[in-house]
Amino acid sequence: ATPTAIMVGTGMGARNGVLIRNAEVLERARAMQTLAVDKTGTLTRGAPEVTDLLPAEGQDGARLVALAAALERGSEHPLARAITNRAQEQRITLPDVDHFDTLPGKGVSGRIEGRLLQLGSPLWLGEVAAPLPPALAERVEAAQAQGRTVVGLAEEGSVIGFIAIADRLRDSSVQAVRELRAAGIAVVMLTGDNRHTATAIASQAGITRFAAEVLPQNKAEEVRRLQDSGEIIGMAGDGINDAPALAQADVSFAIGAGSDVAVEAADVVLVRNDLRGVLTAVELSRATLGKIR
Ligand code: ADP
Ligand code: MG
Numbered sequence: 341a342t343p344t345a346i347m348v349g350t351g352m353g354a355r356n357g358v359l360i361r362n363a364e365v366l367e368r369a370r371a372m373q374t375l376a377v378d379k380t381g382t383l384t385r386g387a388p389e390v391t392d393l394l395p396a397e398g399q400d401g402a403r404l405v406a407l408a409a410a411l412e413r414g415s416e417h418p419l420a421r422a423i424t425n426r427a428q429e430q431r432i433t434l435p436d437v438d439h440f441d442t443l444p445g446k447g448v449s450g451r452i453e454g455r456l457l458q459l460g461s462p463l464w465l466g467e468v469a470a471p472l473p474p475a476l477a478e479r480v481e482a483a484q485a486q487g488r489t490v491v492g493l494a495e496e497g498s499v500i501g502f503i504a505i506a507d508r509l510r511d512s513s514v515q516a517v518r519e520l521r522a523a524g525i526a527v528v529m530l531t532g533d534n535r536h537t538a539t540a541i542a543s544q545a546g547i548t549r550f551a552a553e554v555l556p557q558n559k560a561e562e563v564r565r566l567q568d569s570g571e572i573i574g575m576a577g578d579g580i581n582d583a584p585a586l587a588q589a590d591v592s593f594a595i596g597a598g599s600d601v602a603v604e605a606a607d608v609v610l611v612r613n614d615l616r617g618v619l620t621a622v623e624l625s626r627a628t629l630g631k632i633r
Pocket of ligand 2: 381382578582
């Protein structure tokens, strides 16, 4: 393609909210066969809300929220926002936290009045806390089966309850997945969330292939695994934890409202926070450089 054609192509992208960083991106977008997409904040809005409090036997829901929100004040994760918002709505006073720590893909921890508190994925709590009573485990699974993300709070190694959080799909996601498939591009969802929640969200989005419980450092590995087949692999994400996978992919897309780290790592920025922008980039590349298949 001539430089003029490429300039026209990238200019048209920009007018449609699809910022293409350089001309080589178009070449790879044209050849993309599979798109890996992050779940939270990419397929979903990333503005989750607390839907249920599941205190363990003898525990109090308000205290669960107070301790969880106190820990989450130190986190920038979308789930943290849901929990601190809930505490604010209920006008709950938050205790002070010492020794705060973030474990990407797992959760957060800290000490409140000298007691160790750990808040995060049920999988992680399964490693660091005592086993759950079966009745509580069943309630967790039921919430996950509805597509909710469930995080648990352990105090001194015993789980004192769970908080269920719902994050809706972006309205555009279902259509984006359908259109990508129609354009010959397979879609694979990658998420750090557990497999029950992942199954529900994937099915709502019309996605049949996904990998769940993927730790942040392993998202890039998942992309590399997809590349092993020899295919040209795209990746779309929004979070700091997606940056290594965006860098690994042959062509990468960041949700415009995502973290700065993701936006800087990506070849294409989707300014309208709409995954259909991936298709816009592919169509532009095909129009500018010609079809491959
Ligand atoms: P995703 O890939 O879906 O964007 P992450 O990799 O960021 O998700 O997180 C994976 C899981 O780790 C979350 O579903 C949650 O259970 C747990 N987690 C991570 N950070 C936090 C946090 N700040 N508070 C509570 N749970 C967290
Ligand atoms: Mg995300």
